[in-house]
Amino acid sequence: MSEGETLESELSENCREAVSELQEERPEAEVIAVKGDWAWVSIGDVRPAHINGVFDQETAHAVIRIPTDFPNGRRPYGIVTYPYVTKHDGQDADSEHRDHKKGRPAREALGVDEVGLWSYRWQNISWNDPKDLRKAPEIVRSRFEKED
Numbered sequence: 001m002s003e004g005e006t007l008e009s010e011l012s013e014n015c016r017e018a019v020s021e022l023q024e025e026r027p028e029a030e031v032i033a034v035k036g037d038w039a040w041v042s043i044g045d046v047r048p049a050h051i052n053g054v055f056d057q058e059t060a061h062a063v064i065r066i067p068t069d070f071p072n073g074r075r076p077y078g079i080v081t082y083p084y085v086t087k088h089d090g091q092d093a094d095s096e097h098r099d100h101k102k103g104r105p106a107r108e109a110l111g112v113d114e115v116g117l118w119s120y121r122w123q124n125i126s127w128n129d130p131k132d133l134r135k136a137p138e139i140v141r142s143r144f145e146k147e148d
Contacts, residue, residue: 007031011039012069018130025134032063033105039068040080040106043137051144054087063106063115064136073127077120079140080106084116093147095119118143 008016008031019041022029028044046062048055063080070076080103087093096116099107103117120143125132 007034007039010034010068012072014072014130015039015066015068015070018066018070018133021131022133022136026137032109034068035105037068038102038105039066039070040064040109041066041136042106042110043140046081046137046140046144048081048085048144051141052147054147055093055144056086056088056090057083060085061110062140063103063110064140065102065106066133071126071128071130071132075125075127076122076136078102079118079120079143081116081118082107082110082112082114084114087147093118 019031026043030042031039032042033040040063042063045059047058048060049058060081060083064076065078066076067074084098085093085096096118098116099114100117103115107115122139125135
């Protein structure tokens with residue numbers, strides 16, 4: 001059993017189905033960490049500076065944080081990026097936390113020194129259908145769009 005399969009075995013059946021739905025949109029998506037009742041799912045590279053010109057980073061690796069029993073009506077919370085994403089001249093982005101404890105499982109799984117955890121309550125999703133997780137890349141994009 002691969003490490004990813006071992007991690008996925010810690011998810012509910014519906015959550016595994018949701019991850020499969022996400023992989024239809026982003027084939028590179030994979031569960032990289034599970035701690036308690038949360039899972040960290042890598043969705044691959046995103047382009048903050050392309051989405052919103054206020055950011056310094058052309059690319060960043062994005063990881064979403066979801067309940068291990070998703071979808072259950074409880075909202076996923078948080079987006080993790082590597083590297084820590086900054087605005088022009090190194091300014092911090094709003095509600096992004098350097099090396100926050102909720103981002104550490106992703107940091108450890110990625111084998112990096114530091115990540116950013118974006119405090120962000122996902123919106124406009126029912127949270128009751130495994131297909132909802134297909135919207136995760138757009139949720140990440142929408143967070144970058146909101147920065148000014």
